[in-house]
Amino acid sequence: MKVKEVADLVGISVRTLHHYDAIGLLTPDGTTEAGYRLYSDDNLEMLQQILFFRELDFPLTKIKEMIHSPSFNRLEALELHRNMLFEKRSRLDNMIATIDKTMRHAKGEIQMTTKEKFEGFDFSRNPYEQEAHERWGNEAVDKANAKVGSMSKNEQEAMGKTMNGIYAQLAELRGGSPDSAEAQAAIKEWYELLNQMGPYSLEAFKGLGQMYMDDERFTQSIDRFGDGLAKFMRDAMAVYADTNRK
Structure with missing residues (x-):
């Protein structure tokens, strides 16, 4: 697939794909005679991994380091992505519940304790993120x-x-x-x-x-x-x- 086709398929910009290529994060496997980038199925699988990590707020440098590590395992990474997304969903559900309670509290419908006002906030490091760093980190x-x-x-x-x-x-x-x-x-x-x-x-x-x-x-x-x-x-x-x- 050409770069514009990949961009349209995934929903990201051509500029983003060019940047990934420029920094050595995702280099297309081929080019046309005219010099246009051609992405293979393997490239698309790697792009999927990159976007999973981006969704979980990993910086590009850390993603590059991990996915190009000799010890990187795609299935292990997918399992890790899944666990991290479940963790993220749980935190978001808790925060949405806190917002709903806060709105009701503001309307005078219920009373919230100080502790309840901050339920769902968690600024500690995600243990799954730590695991990723330990497996493939710097x-x-x-x-x-x-x-x-x-x-x-x-x-x-x-x-x-x-x-x-x-x-x-x-x-x-x-x-x-x-x-x-x-x-x-x-x-x-x-x-x-x-x-x-x-x-x-x-x-x-x-x-x-x-x-x-x-x-x-x-x-x-x-x-x-x-x-x-x-x-x-x-x-x-x-x-x-x-x-x-x-």
């Missing part, structure tokens, strides 16, 4: 998060100041080349800082840089220090990783 990022979580408040504040300082330094350099000596010196500081939180191989470091662009939450957070900083850091991290491989 071990380096998970270890880094755990390391930061074990720090004291003062240690976290000191780490945050150091990180912000490096962000600011790189923001001043972003108008130049990511392979300049100044940019590479600053990105080396970034690499060494990350390795204080958890072991990052050069390949993982390069992958993290790509995540800065693929995941809009990273992009928005980093670009607060200067427009285009996330892209500059991605490029500088890729240069550093490629240059320092033995």
